[in-house]
Amino acid sequence: MRTSATVAILIALLAGAASAQDKPAPRKDLVLAGDAKCTRCHDENDTVPVLAIGKTKHGTTADQRTPTCTSCHGESDGHINKPANATERPKPDRTFAKNSKTPVEARNAACLTCHQGGKRIHWMSSMHATRDVACSSCHEVHTGHDKVRDKTTQPDVCFNCHKQQRAEIRRPSRHPTLEGKVVCSDCHNAHGAAGEKMLVRDSINDTCYTCHMEKRGPFVRTHQPVQENCAICHNPHGTVNDNLLKARMPFLCQSCHEPTSHRGGVAGVTGGASSSNASGIGITLARACLNCHTNIHGTNNPKDVGNERTFRR
Amino acid sequence: MSARSGGKFRLTAMAAAMLAVGAAWADERDDEIARLKRPDSEVSVGAGYVSDDNTRFGQYNGMTNEGLYLLFDARIRQRDDATGKWTNITGRNLGLESRELRFDQSKQGDWGYFIDFSQTPRYSPYTALTRLTGYDSTTQTVNGAATPTQVELKTERKALSAGVDKWVSSRWDVRLGTRYEEKTGRRLFGRTGSDFLVDPIDYRTQLYEASVGYTGEKGQFTGGYYGTNFVNNKNHIDGLGGTGPTYSPIALPPASQSHQAHLAGGYNFTPTTRGTYKLAYTHQTQDDTFIDVSTTGRSNLGGVVDTKFGQLGLTARPTSGLSVVADLRKENRDDKTPVVDYFPITVTGTATGVNEPRTIHSTVGKLEASYLLPAAFRLIGGYDYDQRRRNTSDVHVVSYRETTTENTLRAELRRSLSETVNGSIGYAHSKRGGSEWQTTLTTTATGSNLLQPLHLADRERDKVRATVGWTPTEKVDLQARAEYSKDKYGGRTLGLQDGTGQFYSLDGAYRIAESWQILGWFSREDTRANLLDCASAAGTNNGEITACPNTTASPIWTAHLRNVGTAIGIGLKGKPTGQLELAADFQLSNDRGEFRNGPTPVGVTSVPDTKYNRSVTKLTATYAMQKNTGLKLQYIHDRFSTNDWTWDTWTYSDGTRILPNSQQKVDFIAASVYYNF
Numbered sequence: 001m002r003t004s005a006t007v008a009i010l011i012a013l014l015a016g017a018a019s020a021q022d023k024p025a026p027r028k029d030l031v032l033a034g035d036a037k038c039t040r041c042h043d044e045n046d047t048v049p050v051l052a053i054g055k056t057k058h059g060t061t062a063d064q065r066t067p068t069c070t071s072c073h074g075e076s077d078g079h080i081n082k083p084a085n086a087t088e089r090p091k092p093d094r095t096f097a098k099n100s101k102t103p104v105e106a107r108n109a110a111c112l113t114c115h116q117g118g119k120r121i122h123w124m125s126s127m128h129a130t131r132d133v134a135c136s137s138c139h140e141v142h143t144g145h146d147k148v149r150d151k152t153t154q155p156d157v158c159f160n161c162h163k164q165q166r167a168e169i170r171r172p173s174r175h176p177t178l179e180g181k182v183v184c185s186d187c188h189n190a191h192g193a194a195g196e197k198m199l200v201r202d203s204i205n206d207t208c209y210t211c212h213m214e215k216r217g218p219f220v221r222t223h224q225p226v227q228e229n230c231a232i233c234h235n236p237h238g239t240v241n242d243n244l245l246k247a248r249m250p251f252l253c254q255s256c257h258e259p260t261s262h263r264g265g266v267a268g269v270t271g272g273a274s275s276s277n278a279s280g281i282g283i284t285l286a287r288a289c290l291n292c293h294t295n296i297h298g299t300n301n302p303k304d305v306g307n308e309r310t311f312r313r
Numbered sequence: 314m315s316a317r318s319g320g321k322f323r324l325t326a327m328a329a330a331m332l333a334v335g336a337a338w339a340d341e342r343d344d345e346i347a348r349l350k351r352p353d354s355e356v357s358v359g360a361g362y363v364s365d366d367n368t369r370f371g372q373y374n375g376m377t378n379e380g381l382y383l384l385f386d387a388r389i390r391q392r393d394d395a396t397g398k399w400t401n402i403t404g405r406n407l408g409l410e411s412r413e414l415r416f417d418q419s420k421q422g423d424w425g426y427f428i429d430f431s432q433t434p435r436y437s438p439y440t441a442l443t444r445l446t447g448y449d450s451t452t453q454t455v456n457g458a459a460t461p462t463q464v465e466l467k468t469e470r471k472a473l474s475a476g477v478d479k480w481v482s483s484r485w486d487v488r489l490g491t492r493y494e495e496k497t498g499r500r501l502f503g504r505t506g507s508d509f510l511v512d513p514i515d516y517r518t519q520l521y522e523a524s525v526g527y528t529g530e531k532g533q534f535t536g537g538y539y540g541t542n543f544v545n546n547k548n549h550i551d552g553l554g555g556t557g558p559t560y561s562p563i564a565l566p567p568a569s570q571s572h573q574a575h576l577a578g579g580y581n582f583t584p585t586t587r588g589t590y591k592l593a594y595t596h597q598t599q600d601d602t603f604i605d606v607s608t609t610g611r612s613n614l615g616g617v618v619d620t621k622f623g624q625l626g627l628t629a630r631p632t633s634g635l636s637v638v639a640d641l642r643k644e645n646r647d648d649k650t651p652v653v654d655y656f657p658i659t660v661t662g663t664a665t666g667v668n669e670p671r672t673i674h675s676t677v678g679k680l681e682a683s684y685l686l687p688a689a690f691r692l693i694g695g696y697d698y699d700q701r702r703r704n705t706s707d708v709h710v711v712s713y714r715e716t717t718t719e720n721t722l723r724a725e726l727r728r729s730l731s732e733t734v735n736g737s738i739g740y741a742h743s744k745r746g747g748s749e750w751q752t753t754l755t756t757t758a759t760g761s762n763l764l765q766p767l768h769l770a771d772r773e774r775d776k777v778r779a780t781v782g783w784t785p786t787e788k789v790d791l792q793a794r795a796e797y798s799k800d801k802y803g804g805r806t807l808g809l810q811d812g813t814g815q816f817y818s819l820d821g822a823y824r825i826a827e828s829w830q831i832l833g834w835f836s837r838e839d840t841r842a843n844l845l846d847c848a849s850a851a852g853t854n855n856g857e858i859t860a861c862p863n864t865t866a867s868p869i870w871t872a873h874l875r876n877v878g879t880a881i882g883i884g885l886k887g888k889p890t891g892q893l894e895l896a897a898d899f900q901l902s903n904d905r906g907e908f909r910n911g912p913t914p915v916g917v918t919s920v921p922d923t924k925y926n927r928s929v930t931k932l933t934a935t936y937a938m939q940k941n942t943g944l945k946l947q948y949i950h951d952r953f954s955t956n957d958w959t960w961d962t963w964t965y966s967d968g969t970r971i972l973p974n975s976q977q978k979v980d981f982i983a984a985s986v987y988y989n990f
Contacts (some may be wrong), residue, residue, distance in 0.1 A: 054350020062397030117528030214566035271917030
């Protein structure tokens with residue numbers, strides 16, 4: 001009874017309010033210029049809350065470049081004014097959800113209208129673009145917290161597609177990616193790059209050197225694969241071997257070095273001696289080959305004591 | 314109504330209510346809308362307790378000791394709506410060694426600047442028990458202490474970054490940035506297999522960037538300068554005692570610097586055709602004073618590496634169904650370091666006193682076409698070209714070839730089968746070959762030429778991949794991926810012979826109810842490589858396996874290398890009430906290494922398998938006590954175990970042992986209070 005009475009009063013008040021006006025006042029924009037035609041229906045209770053865009057850079061209305069709803073979604077006349085003969089309200093001209101029927105190129109075009117310069121210059125030829133990755137596959141526009149732009153949550157966004165890296169980053173030897181200290185975008189430019197592997201620098205080595213510059217040399221004694229490509233020996237995403245090595249020593253070293261002298265020695269956890277380079281523990285335990293060849297990335301020692309070409313001093 | 318409480322705001326309903334109760338509610342509505350579009354800020358403070366000393370749980374966050382830790386995070390976002398000026402302060406892990414603090418201000422579309430501090434510890438899983446003294450210095454004495462002490466092996470990076478940017482006009486911007494990083498600490502080191510030493514790390518790394526950018530409707534470019542400077546405050550170790558002065562001093566990394574000028578851009582020839590380019594020139598030098606007197610009289614290497622980089626790309630969509638990508642890049646890394654004979658060949662085993670500059674030229678190209686077929690199929694065909702050219706030294710102890718060239722053909726068929734199912738299948742075939750093999754050379758004789766280095770060997774690679782995504786309902790999302798690759802190596806007799814790689818993954822997510830979701834994933838990776846080698850091959854040979862003695866003491870041997878990794882993740886999150894959020898997360902990583910090498914000489918036991926297990930269970934509860942204030946509780950159970958035998962029986966000459974800390978079981982409980990504003 002009480003509910004019915006409340007409803008009746010509300011209806012009466014509403015009717016009174018409505019009759020007091022000759023015509024309804026125009027709706028006010030809530031966040032962006034011209035958004036009233038959208039926010040008359042869409043609010044914070046939608047599956048994708050729309051008002052939260054106000055928390056973002058896209059909600060900075062003092063910036064004259066800030067887009068409106070229709071800048072991205074199109075004028076969407078059919079959506080706003082449902083045709084009389086339509087059984088369902090047509091979708092906006094451009095939608096960005098995972099199951100959107102808007103072609104990815106058209107979705108991305110909305111973003112590229114403004115975001116084609118700077119670090120996105122090479123987007124169009126990137127592996128992401130050519131494999132139909134939409135900007136909205138990674139970025140969330142209608143939220144104050146875009147996961148891919150937060151170092152603590154970014155890896156999870158990338159791992160949605162990069163499953164192998166998701167597993168590798170959990171191995172015993174790894175970068176501090178799970179801790180949000182070295183994340184995907186520290187090495188990769190997801191928006192495309194001129195160099196290989198969409199890296200932030202033009203080569204693998206130059207990217208590694210941004211943090212591991214001590215390895216670049218040049219040295220008096222250089223180790224050829226070190227100069228050519230760090231990834232010949234290392235997997236930066238994680239391995240079970242110390243120092244992100246792709247394989248355990250001595251097997252990794254024996255994948256290149258001739259079997260003359262001690263280099264073809266048989267790995268073993270017994271036999272030999274710690275100071276010996278023969279088959280057995282000297283080439284297998286502790287730092288393995290590095291027990292003697294301690295400066296494996298190169299040495300700048302100009303003198304010779306015991307074949308400095310082999311990085312022992 | 315706070316974001317944490319999950320209260321949602323329905324404007325339409327509220328609008329009706331406002332009419333009913335009057336204008337007073339209009340103010341409340343405006344306040345609520347203002348809150349909903351105002352940038353969020355949050356500060357949280359609390360404490361966490363770690364149950365046990367460890368080296369894995371706290372490896373990168375610093376919580377390696379049992380005890381209490383301060384948890385302090387802040388994220389402050391403020392915007393002046395009238396001017397568009399943002400002020401942000403972000404602090405993370407401020408009570409831990411992994412702290413980060415950033416302050417930035419910007420007037421959007423006009424100017425901005427930031428200053429950022431980041432600290433990153435890395436605790437080695439290993440601890441040294443040693444009598445070495447002076448381990449933080451450049452003079453270290455093996456066997457220097459009467460009794461062994463426990464030495465923590467840890468490095469730490471502290472980085473300070475800053476940058477400014479200015480939009481000069483609506484199309485032109487200028488950016489300046491720099492990063493200064495200190496890396497200090499201790500790392501495992503040693504010499505001759507007998508002496509334990511510590512690498513006393515004390516690096517300074519500086520990066521400088523300056524760029525000008527232009528963003529037009531058709532053309533965009535950015536050009537500028539990128540400079541680096543590396544300094545090592547401890548560039549050698551004098552190792553006293555132990556195996557003696559023969560292997561002392563030991564050189565540590567020298568200082569070096571580089572300067573790069575670069576220009577990159579893109580141009581939209583038509584709405585469907587775009588070209589891109591990049592040009593860069595880098596001049597890198599290394600002239601750090603030698604740690605020891607050079608018999609040549611030189612005081613430094615005089616190292617110079619000049620690198621020229623160029624890239625050209627074209628993407629086009631000539632018809633609505635066809636798109637084409639072409640890309641070519643070339644990098645010439647010319648090592649112009651003076652070649653000097655640093656010492657006469659008087660020591661046994663020394664092949665040359667001449668330094669060996671490394672010049673590497675690479676040419677990489679890609680041509681790809683994507684064509685939309687009937688029934689929503691898309692066919693992608695591609696060709697990749699990769700050529701590397703390297704110089705060769707007069708003396709080299711590894712089989713060598715100056716040029717390797719790899720050609721790859723690939724095809725992929727993709728289809729959005731329906732609104733709920735999509736998938737792809739792809740195949741790629743690569744073939745790598747190269748120039749003539751060059752036999753190893755010493756100054757006196759032609760050497761060995763038996764083994765094909767892994768990055769120079771002939772290689773044929775076949776790779777297939779299939780993916781399926783299925784979203785049968787709005788509540789269910791499933792993904793599956795399978796990959797298989799097969800390598801076959803050749804060129805010489807020994808070395809890697811063949812290998813395979815397999816990877817499978819399954820992902821699933823299910824929305825149980827409006828506010829509850831469960832997700833899980835599983836992946837398995839299995840990589841194998843077969844290595845053929847021999848002990849004590851003849852120093853001079855013609856590449857035939859007959860150069861191997863193939864005796865019991867020096868056998869021809871094989872190793873069947875294998876890594877099997879299984880990883881699982883399960884997560885559950887939900888909101889049982891408007892005030893309470895719960896999350897549970899379990900992750901398991903299980904890896905096994907196999908080696909299966911042999912036959913072995915008498916007394917040598919082949920290498921056993923290694924296993925690594927890590928599981929992390931995380932429970933989180935967040936309770937909104939008031940509109941803007943709440944409590945967050947967290948519990949983590951972290952276990953690690955391995956049977957890795959690397960250090961188990963190893964003892965250095967002075968009795969130094971490395972403790973591998975093979976088992977870990979840590980419980981972590983934390984409580985913090987947050988405040989939103």
